[in-house]
Amino acid sequence: MPFLLNQCGSLLYYLTLASTDLTLAVPIxxxxxxxxxxxxxxxxxxxxxxKRAVAGMVLTVAGITLCIASSVNKPHGQPSTL
Incomplete structure (x- = not known):
C-alpha cells in the first residue's frame, strides 16, 4: 500500500509539472x-x-499561498518574478 501511494504521488507530480508553470509547480x-x-x-x-515543526509547516503553507496568489493575480503571458 505505501508503494502504491508513493507511485500515485509521483504520477501526480509529473502531471502537475506537465500542465503548470514550472516556476510555480516545483516549489509547491x-x-x-x-x-x-x-x-x-x-x-x-x-x-x-x-512547536518549531508546526511553525515551519505554517510558514511553508503561507509561502505556498503567497506563490499561488501572486500567480493567480498576474495576467496570462506575463513572466513570473519568483
Missing amino acids: CNSLAIVFTLIVGKVLGEDIGG
Whole structure:
C-alpha cells in the first residue's frame, strides 16, 4: 500500500509539472512533500519536533499561498518574478 501511494504521488507530480508553470509547480511540490512527510510522521506516532515543526509547516503553507496568489493575480503571458 505505501508503494502504491508513493507511485500515485509521483504520477501526480509529473502531471502537475506537465500542465503548470514550472516556476510555480516545483516549489509547491517540493514544499508540500515536506509538509505531508511531517503530517504522516505525526499520524504514525513519530516525534516531529514540537512547536518549531508546526511553525515551519505554517510558514511553508503561507509561502505556498503567497506563490499561488501572486500567480493567480498576474495576467496570462506575463513572466513570473519568483
